[in-house]
Amino acid sequence: MDPAEVRNEEIPQASHLALDIGGSLIKLVYFSRNDNSHTDDKEQRTLNEGLGVSSDGSCPILKGRLHFAKFETSKINDCLEFIRCYRLHLGGFQHHETPSNKIIIKATGGGAYKFANLFEEELGISLDKEDEMDCLVTGANFLLKEVQQEAFTYLDGHKEFVQIDHNDLYPYLLVKIGSGVSMIKVDGDGKFERVSGTNLGGGTFWGLGRLLTKCKSFDELLELSHQGNNRVVDMLVGDIYGGMDYSKIGLSATTIASSFGKAISDNKELEDYRSEDISRSLLRMISNNIGQVAYLNALRFGLKRIFFGGFFIRGHAYTMDTIAVAVHFWSKGEAKAMFLRHEGFLGALGTFMSYGKQSYEGLSVDQATQQFPMSLSHAGDKIYCPLSQDLNDSIECSVYATQHHS
Incomplete structure (x- = not known):
């Protein structure tokens, strides 16, 4: 669907648009009211009284959904067109008029600085910049506390949702895999420390993948890896030991001894290797490294819970596995990697929640109205990449907002 072809009746009544503009991807979160969210004065008063809300209606209850979308940062004009066509920057109560009549939208990530002028010139939007790490942790805490079946383990093809004990959530290690990787020790709401990271992340996979395979997109590279065999490219322990394990130190014959190691002795040129095998090896190399470094940092601080997020994962089975x-392997089974269903939207969700810090006292989700899975509005539009099927959802919720008058 081209944004220019969107009919008026397809445009949601949106509010609280929030942006996370990263080095590789732009992530959007916005809230839209349900069609039946409007109530007359009598109904509103009855509802307010039942919730202990003041009779003047200063705490509106807005039932609706959180929606998610993403774009490649290199195609930022597609993002601008999406916002313009769906009028996401104009609806609802999320924006405040400045003396120059510019609309203020919450944003985080390096692109909130890099592209600030572009948003102002194209859409008349002034970006109110929120700290990236603050938003990331806020988004993760929000999901882990408020959204059922958010966290899960994935091992040997088996996916199992994890029941989160809200009284025993902290501390945990949050591993955010974007263009690069940040590892954050989270001790509570607003209490965190970036303890480590690595420059070998999603940008590395995509960048090297483009150079080695000529793929035009991250998703194309991932798709290739489905059909690849990394053993054609990687040097295994068995290749060194004549097909045998090195059991004395716990290494099986199939353990990778050196990523891309066979290229040393194969006497082949790049064009002699299949792109599918290269992409598989590259994905395995980076995923292995991230998992190992993450565990070593968890060990360093005595953390048993490690949550992985970021659009590098994409709900991709081989990556998670x-x-x-x-x-x-490195924890000898004592620690587990846990993944998040809304993995790539942590920063954008945290930015969304930041509306509660200034103009509103708080935003929360009514768990009684959550339903999973649900369809993502306008999923499959050509201008942005849809989430994988089981993650292709929105969150139905009630937003409680109390407005300040400063």
Whole structure:
């Protein structure tokens, strides 16, 4: 669907648009009211009284959904067109008029600085910049506390949702895999420390993948890896030991001894290797490294819970399995890798929640109205990449907002 072809009746009544503009991807979160969310004065008063809300209606209850979308940062004009066509920057109560009549939208990530002028010139939007790490942790805490079946383990093809004990959530290690990787020790709401990271992340996979395979997109590279065999490219322990394990130190014959190691002795040129095998090896190399470094940092601080997020994962089975195996191997089974259904939207969700810090006292989700899975509005539009099927959802919720008058 081209944004220019959107009919008026397809445009949601949206509010609280929030942006996370990263080095590789732009993530959007916005809230839209349900069609039946409007109530007359009598109904509103009855509802307010039942919730202990003041009779003047200063605490509106807005039932609706949180929606998610993403774009490649290199195609930022598609993002601008999406916002313009769906009028996401104009609806609802999320924006405040400045003396120059510019609309203020919450945003985080490096692109909130880099592209600030572009948003102002194209849409008349002034970006109110929120700290990236604050938003990331806020988004993760929100999901882990408020959304049922958010966290899960994935090992040997088996997916199992994890029941989160809200009284025993902290501390945990949050591993955010974007263009690069940040590892954050989270001790509570607003209490966190970035303890480590690595420059070998999603940008590395995509960048090297483009150079080695000529793929035009991250998703194309991932799709290739489905059909690849990394053993054609990687040097295994068995290749060194004549097909045998190195059992004395716990290494099986199929353990990777050196990623891309066979290229040393194969006497082949790049064009002699299949792109599918290269992409598989590259994905395995980076995922293994992230899983190992994450566990070593968890060990450093005595953390048993490790949550992985970021659009590098994409709900991709092989990626999750590789990370999980690395954590399992290095921890000798004592630690587990856990993944998040809304993995790539942590920063954008945290930015969304930041509307509660200034103009509103708080935003929360009514768990009684949550339903999973649900369809993502306008999923499959050509201008942005849809989430994988089981993650292709929105959150139905009630937003409680109390407005300040400063």
